[in-house]
Amino acid sequence: MAINFSVNGRPVTSAAPEGTPLLWVLREELKLTGTKYGCGAGQCGACMVHIEGGRTFSCLTPVSSVQGKSVTTIEGLSPGRLNTLQRAWLAESVPQCGYCQSGQLMSAAALLAANPRPTRAEASDVANAVFDGSDALMLSAETAAGAYPIEAVEMMDRIIREAESSDSRMLRPQPAQFNIAETAAELICHASEELQMKVIAVFTETGSTGRLISKHRPRRPIIAFSTIQETRRRLSLYWGVVPRTIAQVHNIEELVLVTEKRLLEEKLVKRGDVVGIVAGTPLFVGGTTNFMKFHIIGNKDEQTRRAKR
Numbered sequence: 001m002a003i004n005f006s007v008n009g010r011p012v013t014s015a016a017p018e019g020t021p022l023l024w025v026l027r028e029e030l031k032l033t034g035t036k037y038g039c040g041a042g043q044c045g046a047c048m049v050h051i052e053g054g055r056t057f058s059c060l061t062p063v064s065s066v067q068g069k070s071v072t073t074i075e076g077l078s079p080g081r082l083n084t085l086q087r088a089w090l091a092e093s094v095p096q097c098g099y100c101q102s103g104q105l106m107s108a109a110a111l112l113a114a115n116p117r118p119t120r121a122e123a124s125d126v127a128n129a130v131f132d133g134s135d136a137l138m139l140s141a142e143t144a145a146g147a148y149p150i151e152a153v154e155m156m157d158r159i160i161r162e163a164e165s166s167d168s169r170m171l172r173p174q175p176a177q178f179n180i181a182e183t184a185a186e187l188i189c190h191a192s193e194e195l196q197m198k199v200i201a202v203f204t205e206t207g208s209t210g211r212l213i214s215k216h217r218p219r220r221p222i223i224a225f226s227t228i229q230e231t232r233r234r235l236s237l238y239w240g241v242v243p244r245t246i247a248q249v250h251n252i253e254e255l256v257l258v259t260e261k262r263l264l265e266e267k268l269v270k271r272g273d274v275v276g277i278v279a280g281t282p283l284f285v286g287g288t289t290n291f292m293k294f295h296i297i298g299n300k301d302e303q304t305r306r307a308k309r
Ligand code: FES
Pocket: 036, 037, 038, 039, 040, 041, 042, 043, 044, 045, 046, 047, 048, 057, 058, 059, 060
């Protein structure tokens, strides 16, 4: 009877007798020789594969028992690249003769995928990425494919928040000399603390001003308005930046009014709150950041003055 199953994501059919060890089907029929024969008795682990994600001795597994199931061998652990475990193996010079290493790697991968707690090295990798000023972090493929993907994301979130709360170790931009855009970014972040701003609003064509402000890690959200979709997508990856689309405005007065209207609509501010606005003149021209304003939401005097002009 033909036995249908998948190996490393590909459907296969074997006509081998039902009691044939899976190991021989993998090696002889499918030519996947990374899985090794050692003791043939379930003791050495050289033949280890994953069946439905769990570690299994392929020397003891009749091929008929994998009907309809998915099998992963060392060749499918990280197709086309070295798995994180393999890189660690090499870095630590683990392989000796190398014969049984594929089985050991498969065992380690299955155990790690089933472990809900990060190792000390994994936790410090995440924290160090925060201290190094990374804008965004993602799970490695090995972790994301484990048995606890949601718990892994939640744990990474907790580590990130903890690392960010000890901000004395966070890197800050310290160029020898700030240019105008960098100076505006530094000043608005400083002022956001002094004036207890609710948000920092930035109008940006290239996304550069949003990035410069983000580098200072202000404690206020950075609302970045841009008319350009590509820029907004890039902005969404910068730390603390919330991109928003906006139609073209024609002068600074209109820009302030639009900022206030949008922030009120999104309930990010209320009357009396102070916001910082950073833009460039001429408006909507890249590389012109040279304008900064501290604005009190609902400041009628200012609005009346503007209306009379
Ligand atoms: S070959 Fe040794 S456990 Fe399978």
